[in-house]
Amino acid sequence: MxxxxxxxxxxxxxxxxxxxxxxxxxxxxxxxxxxxxxxxxxxxxxxxxxxxxxxxxxxxxxxxxxxxxxxxxxxxxxxxxxxxxxxxxxxxxxxxxxxxxxxxxxxxxxxxxxxxxxxxxxxxxxxxxxxxVPVYPWLREPGWAWATERIHVAANYMLLKENVLDLTHFPFAHKSTLGAIDSYANYSPPPVLGDDRVCYRNEFLNQPLSPVYNDDLGLGDRLTDRVDEGVSVSPAVHIAKVSIRIKEPRPGEKAEYAFMFHHMTTPETPRSHHYWWAMARDYAVNDKAAAYFKSIAHVAFAEDKVILEAIQKRNDEAGPGANLQEVSVVADRAGLMARRQLQALLDAEDRRRAGGTV
Amino acid sequence: MxxxxxxxxxxxxxxxxxxxxxxxxxxxxxxxxxxxxxxxxxxxxxxxxxxxxxxxxxxxxxxxxxxxxxxxxxxxxxxxxxxxxxxxxxxxxxxxxxxxxxxxxxxxxxxxxxxxxxxxxxxxxxxxxxxxVPVYPWLREPGWAWATERIHVAANYMLLKENVLDLTHFPFAHKSTLGAIDSYANYSPPPVLGDDRVCYRNEFLNQPLSPVYNDDLGLGDRLTDRVDEGVSVSPAVHIAKVSIRIKEPRPGEKAEYAFMFHHMTTPETPRSHHYWWAMARDYAVNDKAAAYFKSIAHVAFAEDKVILEAIQKRNDEAGPGANLQEVSVVADRAGLMARRQLQALLDAEDRRRAGGTV
Amino acid sequence: MxxxxxxxxxxxxxxxxxxxxxxxxxxxxxxxxxxxxxxxxxxxxxxxxxxxxxxxxxxxxxxxxxxxxxxxxxxxxxxxxxxxxxxxxxxxxxxxxxxxxxxxxxxxxxxxxxxxxxxxxxxxxxxxxxxxVPVYPWLREPGWAWATERIHVAANYMLLKENVLDLTHFPFAHKSTLGAIDSYANYSPPPVLGDDRVCYRNEFLNQPLSPVYNDDLGLGDRLTDRVDEGVSVSPAVHIAKVSIRIKEPRPGEKAEYAFMFHHMTTPETPRSHHYWWAMARDYAVNDKAAAYFKSIAHVAFAEDKVILEAIQKRNDEAGPGANLQEVSVVADRAGLMARRQLQALLDAEDRRRAGGTV
Structure with missing residues (x-):
């Protein structure tokens, strides 16, 4: 059949x-x-x-x-x-x-x-x-605080996937929220390929921890090494990890912490998708965590939604035949790789069907 | 011209x-x-x-x-x-x-x-x-109580015509209104063809009369034979008659009563139509009758409207080329005949025009 | 390029x-x-x-x-x-x-x-x-009172240009506003061609001045000669002038006055345009003038907007291939000339591009 x-x-x-x-x-x-x-x-x-x-x-x-x-x-x-x-x-x-x-x-x-x-x-x-079907321990197991929610976005799902593969939009799209915390724009993030997945990696070394992570960790001005890594696991799943290491931990103090992000995307139509964000952390596992995650998400992801929907609307108005200008830069490397990997998936699926093996 | x-x-x-x-x-x-x-x-x-x-x-x-x-x-x-x-x-x-x-x-x-x-x-x-142009005595002459009203339905008019040709939807679409009164779903109504018109006929013999008809007739639990007949007179007109006969009339008591339904359909566009319902009865001809008819119609026909518009909306979203699944059963016989009769009318009209006789 | x-x-x-x-x-x-x-x-x-x-x-x-x-x-x-x-x-x-x-x-x-x-x-x-780029002294220089405003009209801009080239719609479209003042409908305005521009000219001779112009001029019932002239300067600009001359000026009294109208049209899409009206006069140059101009425009031009949008909506519903009935009369002469002049402009532009001279 x-x-x-x-x-x-x-x-x-x-x-x-x-x-x-x-x-x-x-x-x-x-x-x-x-x-x-x-x-x-x-x-x-x-x-x-x-x-x-x-x-x-x-x-x-x-x-x-x-x-x-x-x-x-x-x-x-x-x-x-x-x-x-x-x-x-x-x-x-x-x-x-x-x-x-x-x-x-x-x-x-x-x-x-x-x-x-x-x-x-x-x-x-x-x-x-x-x-x-994947299972994510940090969204199920003890020792983690987490939350997830669905946002409806009237834009093709790949616009969101490319968004989360290039965090250099933080200082502009999230000027007063996420963008206030880090100098992402100074990065030209080199995609790292592992297991055929598209990744990015940004390092923030020997710095005070930004408030988003520090608020409930309470490190104040102490120096940390922080590494942000993101992986487009598949068209449906993007996972990002923020690894925090205290530079000079006090005796007996836990030195390493993790903050996880999920961006789960499911196309609704070619011009809209369901987007489930999830956040989890292995510290300050308390009743207030979920509310804190939502307070971040409701502001920052709403900013992305406005941007992606404006882009989609303009593309739609231009019509399917429009040859819209698009110039790419180094920071787009991970996003462009994700497009190519997607195309390879689609081509393989088309070949499989044409071959009658379905 | x-x-x-x-x-x-x-x-x-x-x-x-x-x-x-x-x-x-x-x-x-x-x-x-x-x-x-x-x-x-x-x-x-x-x-x-x-x-x-x-x-x-x-x-x-x-x-x-x-x-x-x-x-x-x-x-x-x-x-x-x-x-x-x-x-x-x-x-x-x-x-x-x-x-x-x-x-x-x-x-x-x-x-x-x-x-x-x-x-x-x-x-x-x-x-x-x-x-x-037809004239209906029960909507004009003394001895009848009647009412009529227009409902706008955002669905092709044939969806309504098929709806009224198969009353087995009563127990499901009108669960708490018309459906509560009769066991229509147990019927596989045989269409009766008379004068090239599509009909159905349902019999409810030797039973107490259902409340819709009994409320103002006051027969209580007395047994009646009731026959429901419906005729698609044309693409524009469907007429249904409910004939009620008291099994054991008391001396001098009128034994037979009629309740008439009209379903007048006029396409507005291929995806919408005007629908005039009418009801008439030859008993309890009083000032309250019209309000009673409207109370039935406003609830029950609104239920049909919701259903037909949901079907039309899905069909529209699928697009004109979609090959949508449709399986038919015995209860659809009258509706399918109505489709064939309509197609014959359309073909005749197309031939007439092509032949230049218009 | x-x-x-x-x-x-x-x-x-x-x-x-x-x-x-x-x-x-x-x-x-x-x-x-x-x-x-x-x-x-x-x-x-x-x-x-x-x-x-x-x-x-x-x-x-x-x-x-x-x-x-x-x-x-x-x-x-x-x-x-x-x-x-x-x-x-x-x-x-x-x-x-x-x-x-x-x-x-x-x-x-x-x-x-x-x-x-x-x-x-x-x-x-x-x-x-x-x-x-034109400059209009009456919208810039001392001695004039003026105002301008934008109205968004969901209709092709040529519908407005034809509207202002045939003022015989005043008694019907502006029955209780502009139409109340003059017997435009009795005119079959002959277009006057000057400088390849489409014009109309209506004369109201030896009459009391209509209230729109007289309200702030205060001539009462005194007789005037009034000449209304309109010019479609280009697809973007229509200018109309109302010239007023007092028949029997009193000694030392200024005898001639002007009231200017602009109808500036800029297509937004094929089915909508931006419309800037402007009005100016060289008498009663005071603080109340702009408010007076707006009071006229807000009523009368809103009446045009309703009409033009209703026409556009019907044309759109009929679809691009529809061969809609259109009969023209003598009063349409200026409007039809404007269409032909526009077509000549478009053809010239198309030829210029095809010739590679762009």
Whole structure:
């Protein structure tokens, strides 16, 4: 069964891929949660045993979104004529007749719930391997404080990925927030390639720690070495780590600390995406941490959202055929590599489909 | 004169047809009423003697909607340069010169006012026969209580016609209203063909009467035979009749009662339509009847509107080329027949035009 | 360097042309003013010495509107990564590296600030001659009272130009305002051609002066000869003059007065334009004049806006291929001539580009 047809040239995302579709927390028992990903309307729900399931959000009969129906046990009942579907998408009941037409089944998507995220495989189910879904200890295990939230961004997801691969925008886009803390603009960050992933690395050596990290660590003016590293793990995941080392630790004092950032991106359409940020730290693990993370995110990531949406809007107004000016500099190296890696992924997927191996 | 050019494939409605365009009541004397039907902007008004008239709602000079002008006697004066048109669409005055250009006339539509509706013929005027405009005694004559109202539905009109041809949606779409009253879902209604019209027929025999009909009839738990029949008379008209017969009438008691439903549909665009519902009954003919009909309609038909608009929205998002899944069951038989009958009407109209007989 | 590619058939405006883009007053020192003209996003600002400058409002790096950045001295700093541009559009600083890519410059537009308007040349800079930018004494010199304002009109600019070339719409479009004052509708204004410009001329001889002009002149019922003349100077400029002469002036009384109107039109897109009206008079030069001009404009020009936008909306709904009915009469002669003159301008521009002389 071929699930995906010829790629729309605007769809710059691989379908044979795991993507975050929701947080584990936001999908309650008994709920029908509609969400569009990669241009497809999906309805998410939990089975009786809590296992997450995902179907195309469109009844096979007359097309009503299934999310407008009712969930009873493991079955979705359509809100129009009562057709019932099980978690595999199989049409299991038509109220007006004893039998169900075979062609009445709807597409089901592989989903995996590994807290704090529910992941969906949007391509050929035969290629889906739940073991490939990543788990991040710092978002689950004791010893870490963390928070995550979704932001809807009306811009292609690659605009965000390139944004987080080049932090030299801090002093300008985040002038009064993140930008106030560091002289990122003086960096020409060399991408470091490891495991075919696109990275950047910025060092802030022998300096007082910037307030974002220092506020709850309380080092004052003491000198630290800080290394910021970011990795575009896949089109769906970017992880950044801030490693802090106290230059002259006091006797018995813990000398090394970590602050983790996630930028999880899931295309909604070619012109919009869902963006889950997450932050975690291994110090000051207290009740106030989540609120602190959100206070940073709500200001700084809103600044990015405004910028990316303005760029997308202008591109859209120019139209698909417009040959818009784009000049790149050294600081774009990681972003440009991410584009090339994405293109390689898309080409491989196109070849795989053309070869009939799907 | 050929009024209609090549059919836009989305325009699934016959032009050589009578359609409801307004209620007689809503078109007051002296009023210019704009309404779009079958993709055409029309301005309705009454002549001095009260006769309804309809013109294309666009001045032949520079294109201002005539409905933005003024009605003086039998003439519309355009609100831009004062060109005047009579009820035949003839340009009869240009303020700045003594003569009127011949090509300045605008299209006039045959209209017929047969209360409670004003009907418009949207095709070749030579084919319009006012005798074909139907009159419904139960919406005019003594012995009946009735009401009618327009609802705007942002969905193709055939979605509504199929809706009213398959009442097995009651228990799901109208769970707490109409659906609460009958076990429609247990029916696989056999369409009955009479006079080339698409019908359904549901029987509820030897049962207490459901509250919708019983509330003002007061039969309590007494047993009745009830037959629901619906007929798609044309693309513009669907009529349903509920026939009630008391199983064991008391001496001298009237044993038979009728409740009539109308579903009058007029395409506005390929993606929207005007929908006039009407209800009438030959019992409890009192002042409260109209309010009772509206109380039913405002809840139940709003439920249909939400469903049909959700389906249309998804279809639109998928785009015209999308090959959307649609599986049909036995209960769809009447609806599918209505589609075929419509297609035959459209094909005949296309042949007639191609043959130059228009 | 060729700045403009093949003309989009909807773009019925010459690019090699001076257009009003702002009033001198609205562009403050230190401000970044975004404005779309002829389909192009432009950012306006003043240099240190107050000279106006205009760049394409799109950073050459990643496409953020430059108007979302910051103006420091003579340079715009992009709000994303801090790229800096000087008033010639040259990229003069990239914060992360010492050198600037040559291809990073953005287009600069010739602009001229001749109060009360700032003008932009939207075509080939080599053809721009600042001496061609007009100056209107009655909007600058002592002895005149004047006012000007911008109105955004969601309609093609030629709809407004034709509007002001045919004042026979006054009695209908401005029934209770301008229309109340004169019997324009009785005129079939003969266009007078002078200097290849399209004109009209209406005479109101031996009559009391209409209130619009008389209110502050105080002639009461005394007889005057009044001549209204209008000239479409170019696609960007229409100037009208009302000349008033007292029939029997008293000894020592000034006998002649003038009231000037401007209708400055600048396309924003093919379906919208910026419209600056201006009014001036050489009598009753006092503090109340500007408020009086605005009181007329806010009512009367709003009536035109409603009409032109209704026409544009209907044309848009009909689609680009629609063959909409349009009949013309004698009163349209000036407007039709303006269309032909515009077409000649466009054809000349197209030929010039095709010939490679740009």
């Amino acid at each position: 071929v699930y995906v047809e010829m790629r729309n040239p605007e769809e710059n995302y691989p379908f044979d891929h795991w993507w975050v579709i929701a947080t584990s927390e936001e999908l309650g028992q008994g709920q029908l949660l509609p969400r569009k990903v990669l241009g497809m309307d999906v309805v998410l729900f939990r089975q009786d045993d809590g296992t997450a399931a995902a179907l195309v959000d469109r009844c096979s009969h007359r097309g009503l979104p299934l999310s407008m129906g009712a969930l009873e046990g493991n079955r979705i009942t359509c809100g129009y004529h009562g057709f019932q579907f099980d978690p595999t998408g199989t049409l299991v009941a038509v109220p007006t007749q004893p039998n169900c037409p075979r062609k009445g089944s709807v597409r089901a998507f592989p989903v995996v719930d590994k807290a704090p995220y529910i992941w969906i495989w949007t391509g050929d189910p035969a290629l889906a391997n739940a073991d490939d | 050929v009024y209609v050019e090549m059919r836009n494939p989305e325009e699934n409605y016959p032009f050589d047809h009578w359609w409801v365009i307004a209620t007689s009541e809503e078109l007051g004397q002296g009023q210019l009423l704009p309404r779009k039907v079958l993709g055409m902007d029309v301005v309705l008004f009454r002549q001095d003697d009260g006769t309804a008239a309809a013109l294309v709602d666009r001045c032949s000079h520079r294109g201002l909607p005539l409905s933005m002008g003024a009605l003086e006697g039998n003439r519309i004066t355009c609100g831009y340069h004062g060109f005047q048109f009579d009820p035949t669409g003839t340009l009869v005055a240009v303020p700045t010169q003594p003569n009127c250009p011949r090509k300045g006339s605008v299209r006039a539509f045959p209209v017929v006012d047969k209360a409670p509706y004003i009907w418009i013929w949207t095709g070749d005027p030579a084919l319009a026969n006012a005798d074909d | 060729v700045y403009v590619e093949m003309r989009n058939p909807e773009e019925n405006y010459p690019f090699d042309h001076w257009w009003v883009i702002a009033t001198s007053e609205e562009l403050g020192q230190g401000q970044l003013l975004p404005r779309k003209v002829l389909g192009m996003d432009v950012v306006l600002f003043r240099q240190d010495d107050g000279t106006a400058a205009a760049l394409v409002d799109r950073c050459s790096h990643r496409g953020l509107p430059l108007s979302m950045g910051a103006l420091e001295g003579n340079r715009i700093t992009c709000g994303y990564h801090g790229f800096q541009f000087d008033p010639t559009g040259t990229l003069v600083a990239v914060p992360t590296q010492p050198n600037c890519p040559r291809k990073g410059s953005v287009r600069a537009f010739p602009v001229v600030d001749k109060a009360p308007y700032i003008w932009i040349w939207t075509g080939d800079p080599a053809l721009a001659n600042a001496d061609d």
